[in-house]
Amino acid sequence: MSVADAASPLLEIRGLEKHFSLSGDFLEQLQFQGGRLVRRQEYVHAINGVDLEIQRGEALCVVGESGCGKSTVARTVMGLLRPSAGEIRYQGQRIDDLSTQALLPYRRRMQMIFQNPYASLNPRMTIQQTLEEPIRLHHPDWNRQAVEEKVQEVMTSVGIASDWGTRYGHEFSGGQRQRIAIARALAVDPEFIVADEPISALDVSIQAQVLNLLMEARHERQLTYLFITHDLAVVEHFGTRVAVMYLGRVCEIADTATLFSRPRHPYTQALMSAIPRLEDDRPQHIRLEGEVPTPVHLPAGCVFHGRCAHADERCRREIPSLIATDDGSRVACHAVEEGRLD
Amino acid sequence: MNSMSPSLSRWSRFRDSYLLYSFKRDLIAQLSLVIFILLLAAAVLAPWLAPTNPYDLAQIDLLASELPPFWIEGSDDAYLLGTDAQGRDLLSTILYGARVSLIIGFGAVALQATLGVCFGLLAGYLGGRIDAFLMRLADIQLSFSTLMVAIVVGALVKAIFGGDTFGAYAVPLLVLIIGLAEWPQYARTVRASVLAEKSKEYVDAARVMGLPSRRIMFRHILPNTLSPIFVISTVQVANAIISEAALSFLGLGMPETQPSLGSLIKSGFDYLQSGSWWITLIPGAALVVLVLVINLLGDWLRDVLNPRLYKG
Numbered sequence: 197m198s199v200a201d202a203a204s205p206l207l208e209i210r211g212l213e214k215h216f217s218l219s220g221d222f223l224e225q226l227q228f229q230g231g232r233l234v235r236r237q238e239y240v241h242a243i244n245g246v247d248l249e250i251q252r253g254e255a256l257c258v259v260g261e262s263g264c265g266k267s268t269v270a271r272t273v274m275g276l277l278r279p280s281a282g283e284i285r286y287q288g289q290r291i292d293d294l295s296t297q298a299l300l301p302y303r304r305r306m307q308m309i310f311q312n313p314y315a316s317l318n319p320r321m322t323i324q325q326t327l328e329e330p331i332r333l334h335h336p337d338w339n340r341q342a343v344e345e346k347v348q349e350v351m352t353s354v355g356i357a358s359d360w361g362t363r364y365g366h367e368f369s370g371g372q373r374q375r376i377a378i379a380r381a382l383a384v385d386p387e388f389i390v391a392d393e394p395i396s397a398l399d400v401s402i403q404a405q406v407l408n409l410l411m412e413a414r415h416e417r418q419l420t421y422l423f424i425t426h427d428l429a430v431v432e433h434f435g436t437r438v439a440v441m442y443l444g445r446v447c448e449i450a451d452t453a454t455l456f457s458r459p460r461h462p463y464t465q466a467l468m469s470a471i472p473r474l475e476d477d478r479p480q481h482i483r484l485e486g487e488v489p490t491p492v493h494l495p496a497g498c499v500f501h502g503r504c505a506h507a508d509e510r511c512r513r514e515i516p517s518l519i520a521t522d523d524g525s526r527v528a529c530h531a532v533e534e535g536r537l538d
Numbered sequence: 539m540n541s542m543s544p545s546l547s548r549w550s551r552f553r554d555s556y557l558l559y560s561f562k563r564d565l566i567a568q569l570s571l572v573i574f575i576l577l578l579a580a581a582v583l584a585p586w587l588a589p590t591n592p593y594d595l596a597q598i599d600l601l602a603s604e605l606p607p608f609w610i611e612g613s614d615d616a617y618l619l620g621t622d623a624q625g626r627d628l629l630s631t632i633l634y635g636a637r638v639s640l641i642i643g644f645g646a647v648a649l650q651a652t653l654g655v656c657f658g659l660l661a662g663y664l665g666g667r668i669d670a671f672l673m674r675l676a677d678i679q680l681s682f683s684t685l686m687v688a689i690v691v692g693a694l695v696k697a698i699f700g701g702d703t704f705g706a707y708a709v710p711l712l713v714l715i716i717g718l719a720e721w722p723q724y725a726r727t728v729r730a731s732v733l734a735e736k737s738k739e740y741v742d743a744a745r746v747m748g749l750p751s752r753r754i755m756f757r758h759i760l761p762n763t764l765s766p767i768f769v770i771s772t773v774q775v776a777n778a779i780i781s782e783a784a785l786s787f788l789g790l791g792m793p794e795t796q797p798s799l800g801s802l803i804k805s806g807f808d809y810l811q812s813g814s815w816w817i818t819l820i821p822g823a824a825l826v827v828l829v830l831v832i833n834l835l836g837d838w839l840r841d842v843l844n845p846r847l848y849k850g
Contacts, residue, residue: 316742318744
């Protein structure tokens, strides 16, 4: 374990689970089965026991394919969804069961940037109104001038002209809107930012600009990030640590450099081999067989065993937990633990 | 949309809007609006425009009853559209009647909209049990027809308090009955738009900010659901006027002494067979024109604001 892990983490996620019901309301759950009325409920298991710590000042990237639950983790951390089980602690304080009112002080310290800048700005509000709203809410004692100065300050810091304030969101391009959304998040001077795929809806030419803006903000404001993405190039550029998710579970956490130089989990290895590279000396592309299982009926044991070349009887039976390895990464894999694999 | 134009004032924003553009190209909408404004102005200004005051018994001349309109033999120039069975000038009575009809129409819609928007927002935004409860309530309300509820309530009030009291409070009572009976129309429409808006990220952003639910509902979601509310409002005004006319025709609406268009039609109905057709048909035509232009305006508005036809 590194030194940073010893200090108390800024955000701590323990055994987080989130299920979404598929069965509708009570009356829709009732079904006749063999002449008897039974109640049937089915769930999508979006996250199944996720443990993460985020240290102050780091940028933890969560990667994984579509539907692996990475956005659900972000939304649960921000209190947009209630977890089905597990807990979330912010500086040691449990925040997942607080009321809207009790959560208010934490809202100022943690903010979120959304994926789609075309939907994340209220179409009926001017930019000025959009940016003033969080400031007025969290600083009700500030006078008009102080609020306006703060708006000017965040607008300048994300590089939007101060005369844009009177216009509406639809008058801007995607990259400009995402800057406005970032300004809104920064307006209350948060220390922790959850970014849910903030650049994946943007043009490639704009992605780098917005990513650099987020990195600048990180250094200038000492921000901590939970950065959700599916783009491994972004991870390598932006993240200090990486968590790889598969079917609602974390399969590997490591420092970015460690993960990219030596991926341990079979899934991470397959993921890394899929990055297009210019050099040709890389090992062959690992092809995974089959499809991701449905999150409605989870496989027993390791969620990855059905597609894993190294799976054995234990993998089919027992769920692996995250175990620290010699190079500081933590891997949830029986094969790695037993030394069968690298 | 031009993204780099300097900021626009509200007026120039309206002048450049699609709303005005499509209005300028739609002859039916223009014609409807002109007729509607004329009718509205005539109704509002009735005390100054009307030659006589039909509420003033002293101005009524029973000897001049059932006079035909001006283009028919035997008419009196003082009564342009003829007189009814009680000798009231039909033109004045129609103007005053249209005023009563419009007051009830707009009043009832204001009540419906307030109730429906609040319930729809609550049901759509909070969801769960509140949603289930409010929507079942709406289903129950909708399973009784407006007219039936109105007849039962109207008849009960009339039986308990007597015809005179009923007459004195007829306008607020009709507003209340029609308003309460039709709120589910609004609640359902608003709920549907709220469900669509709620899943957009700006609502999540407002929640992450820590805004209280009430503010999110009224400041963030409601302004984005206004288009369908406008559209049903026009249709509902026409519906409320028709409901009031139907109730009055059945004798459960406005009393003879302060007639609406519906009670005028009813009072003339008895004389239809005896040749005095104008007492029924002229107010009837006024009612039809009024409701028709409102509906045409509503149709135009629906086409303009339909996001599938125009995205704005």
